[in-house]
Amino acid sequence: MRAASAPGKVILFGEHFVVHGNPAIVSAIDLRARVEAVETDEEAISLEGFTGDNPASSAASYLAKKLGYRKGLRLKISSQIPQSVGLGSSAAIAVASAAATLHLIKGVIEYPLLLEAAYEGERVAHYTPSGIDTSVAAFGGAGVYTRSEGYRKIDMRLEELLIINTGKPRKTGDLVRRVREFSEAQPERFRELLEEAAGIAEEALKSLRKPDLETLGKLMNRNQELLRLVGVSSREIEEVVRLCLNSGAYGAKLTGAGGGGCVIAVADYDRIDEIVKELGERFSVMRARLMAEGVRIESQPDNP
Numbered sequence: 001m002r003a004a005s006a007p008g009k010v011i012l013f014g015e016h017f018v019v020h021g022n023p024a025i026v027s028a029i030d031l032r033a034r035v036e037a038v039e040t041d042e043e044a045i046s047l048e049g050f051t052g053d054n055p056a057s058s059a060a061s062y063l064a065k066k067l068g069y070r071k072g073l074r075l076k077i078s079s080q081i082p083q084s085v086g087l088g089s090s091a092a093i094a095v096a097s098a099a100a101t102l103h104l105i106k107g108v109i110e111y112p113l114l115l116e117a118a119y120e121g122e123r124v125a126h127y128t129p130s131g132i133d134t135s136v137a138a139f140g141g142a143g144v145y146t147r148s149e150g151y152r153k154i155d156m157r158l159e160e161l162l163i164i165n166t167g168k169p170r171k172t173g174d175l176v177r178r179v180r181e182f183s184e185a186q187p188e189r190f191r192e193l194l195e196e197a198a199g200i201a202e203e204a205l206k207s208l209r210k211p212d213l214e215t216l217g218k219l220m221n222r223n224q225e226l227l228r229l230v231g232v233s234s235r236e237i238e239e240v241v242r243l244c245l246n247s248g249a250y251g252a253k254l255t256g257a258g259g260g261g262c263v264i265a266v267a268d269y270d271r272i273d274e275i276v277k278e279l280g281e282r283f284s285v286m287r288a289r290l291m292a293e294g295v296r297i298e299s300q301p302d303n304p
């Protein structure tokens, strides 16, 4: 048996625009998904408690095929990351499954192969992911991601923020399609928005290094406006953003695909608990620690 775990994530700046080539800033968070892989003689890959396609079984099947593995695998998922709300649950599951499977078959984790398999796994949920979620789940910490250059870790000093779940699940693939339709209908306008989003990410990098919470908040608010313009905000998101700002947060925005899902907010660290209490009456709210560790093996073989 092997088990591996990988963290969820928040996108701090640049979601959606990253699909179209822009940089996005992302951090791993202290919620993890764990996948256990047990060798069987059944010549099939099964997943406890699930049927059909799932990021865990797709990532494991991809590896089994690629590595010519002839036996079977039984997978078991346990996860602290809420699903379908923008916190990278499917990517963390895909990465943890790929790591457990790789370690079981080869005894080591080879990162390029791990990322390839995890990407296949994530496609079950996202169709055409940019790769940002699987990268941060694999490498952890915080970083800048672009499709052309992948993930580059950054020295970030922002340690904590608020995550508020609007309680409305949604499908990432549908929202990515919505932005693509916007880009095709209004190419000029979309180019301007891409440029502005890139400028926000560049400014944000400077503020994250200090950290300058007030400036970060302003940049988040502007990023949220851009996301609203391309059609991925929602009534619930707008309400949560407003409540955060009224409770003393410096800024707030949707994180991930939008359309529901989670909102993140920055505030003075000694103000966070107060805001958690205020919003906690209506929403599920957490104080999240950023820059969590990337994928790790959680166990050694049963019979070493």
Ligand code: PMV
Residues within 6 Å of the ligand: 011, 014, 015, 016, 017, 018, 019, 085, 086, 087, 088, 126, 128, 129, 130, 131, 132, 133, 172, 176, 255, 256, 257, 258
């Ligand atoms: O994994 P989610 O639902 O948080 O969304 C990922 C971010 C997007 O930019 C919307 C899509 C992508 O693949 O980059």
